[in-house]
Amino acid sequence: MRTDRRTALERLFLQREIEEFLSVEAELLDARRFEDWLVLLAPDIRYWMPMMRNVHSARGTDESTREQADANWMDEGIETLTQRIRQLATGIHWAEEPVSRTTHMVSNVRLLDIRDGTPCEVDTSCRFLVYRNRQQDEADTFIGKRLDTLRQTEDGWRLARREIRLDQNVLLAKNLTTFF
């Protein structure tokens, strides 16, 4: 339920605060400071990436695979995200050794819903562009939409939920070893 009583100015500050969070987060990923990124995730995070299908326009709801029911590109919680980061740190995870160079760009940030409560949660939407360059000439561009839920804690904002909608049907990259 929407309980937000903020003034327009307060909403503007909140918008800026959240944009700043998303930019910092992107920066941490590009700098490969994955342990620091992990700190920004809520312990109960849901991080998932549905797959897109070509279906008749009248069957729009079938366009993406379903959460907690179908196969997806990724379906993660804090435990497996932590394992992925530990795997990256082994130095023998050949899909990321030598490491890829990435740039994460986040734009069109909107606050969809603000739920004042304990704690306060904000649903946001944005667009992302992730560029990955690997070895000499291997380049992937991932573009799509993200639906994030951010939670306010005593230590700052934490990511509680992330749905990553990639604008590809057949994944054109050989693997997904970066975070979105």
Added chain:
Amino acid sequence: MDTVSEQDLRRLVDADNGTVSREIFIDRAIFDREMARIFSRAWLFVGHEGLIPKPDDFFASRMGRDPVILTRNRQGEILVFLNSCTHRGMKLCRYDQGNARAFTCPYHGWSFSTNRDIVDEPGELVGVPHFEAGYGDRLDRRRWGLVRCPNVTVYKGTIWANWDAGAPPFLDWLGDMRRYLDFALDHRDGRPGGSEVIGGVQKWRVKTNWKFVAENFAGDMYHDISHRSVDAVGIGPGGKGRRDAQRPRLAIGFSALGHGVLGELPHTVEPEYAPTFASDPEVEAYYRRIYDDRVRNLGNQPRVTNSVGTIFPNMSFHSRQPRTILITHPISPTEVELWRLYLVDADAPQPVKDAARHYYLRYSGPGGMTEADDMENWTYATDSSAGAIARRHDFNYQLALGHAKPAPGLRGAVQSGTYSEENQRIFYRRWTQFMTGGDWSELMPQTTSVEADNAD
């Protein structure tokens, strides 16, 4: 090479001495011949019944470089058609899946039906714009129906198709490899069939030759070293520990058929129960219960309990955990489209299905912590083999050369220990047979179907 002669082809693979030319992973003429000689004659996996459960459901699939439509008509028949309009070739169906009473071409509006209440032969042309004015009565609708694949077989939910009208039955093609496929498709409690496919097919592109993928799953335990990073962090099905605990496996190759598997020989006693989902009591209780059911259901029948393999040419599977099918569709000599489907017991409780799905996705597919490294291996092996000098140097397939001995309980199969490239040598020998060979009497000299043998 611009064109490729049979003589050239016979020089590329020396299975007896364990060498294979890099040309077969790079060369365009060889690739074109593979499409004509292998993919147009082999039994190919085209989908699963669960993708087309209702009448008129369809799923867009592939057979080699050819797009096909897999559909179920109103009479319940499962049909496969070339996905290309007979008039001007437009890709007729451009959805991944759906439900349609007729397939109508977006280009000039030709329309085709599979419904036997309307047409004699499924796929027949039923609608042609300006039929009277434009064609008079000179257009033969039957002659211009969709190109239909003559052989389609359903096996425990999986659907297979073959373009060659003279091809042997699917079960002959499969031979005793069937035991290993069965373990992937059967219910964990030992009942035949009983698995279902989880919704959503993962599809992704990898710049590699299709045979790198096929041979990897045919029995390359040797490459396990490249997965040390997942073992180090522990992604076992319980969310902790190493990958799923494995019993010792052997390279088992079906010499006459080209299939290969890393698995156990058939045995008649169920191996002792090993807890797998210890972190989730409800899921663990299910597997414990299913184990007891299995011991009861199978009695002293032969069984295999653990395997990963490839059915020649391009269908690979994991039969335990993850329990999944991987199809390698060739796109070009140096590109494939991989499709992964995931299987679970159809009547398992939802928490069991959820736990399996989560484990599968963190293991397999492009986002899988294990499979991500496989793609790295295959792409760079392909790329670094393309140079003029590299092409002159063969690959080595000599691991455990000369160690093959008959595999008890499996007709026409040999086993060669855990670390062996015998299955790869078998795969490439079969490949050469298809690329150079003649008719089916030469390719399938004796029957190898399970039915023919009651020794079990």
